[in-house]
Amino acid sequence: MRKLTWTLLFAVLFALQGLAQEHYTEGPVWNVTTIRVKPAHLDEYLTALQQNIKPFWDEAKRQGVVMDYKVFIKETQSSPQDWDIALCILYKNHAQLDGLAAKLEAIRDKLPGGKKAAQEGNEKRGEIREIISTELVQEITLK
DSSP states (O other): OHHHHHHHHHHHHHHHHHHHTTTEEEEEEEEEEEEEEOTTOHHHHHHHIIIIIHHHHHHHHHTTSOSEEEEEEOOOOSSTTOOSEEEEEEESSGGGGTTHHHHHHHHHHHSTTHHHHHHHHHHHHHHSEEEEEEEEEEEEEEO
16 A cells, blocks of 8 residues: 555656646756946946956856856846846756856866955955845746
């Protein structure tokens, strides 16, 4: 009886999983960080991204650690607490996130200035921005 109960439970769970994906196909995964830049510091922040973050993500992309990255500027404001910039990193799938920290640290350490320069740049950017949220979202293709 116990074996039959477990078999039925697994069958139901498998069927539910199949129903959940009958409407779409899973695609790549995005890590989206939304940021509010302090007033009058947008140009300074974008310069910091260009000088420090862009070379890092370009190298990560070249090495295949990430598929792509995008920077978005929000053109509308819903409230004074809204975000200004979204930094988006594209991964092929969830498996590409395995061991990600070690891979990114290796890239950081090979760039000019290494870990120390990266930490100093992060501290300077932290003075002129507030991270609103960091989300992991997955693209889907509707069937």
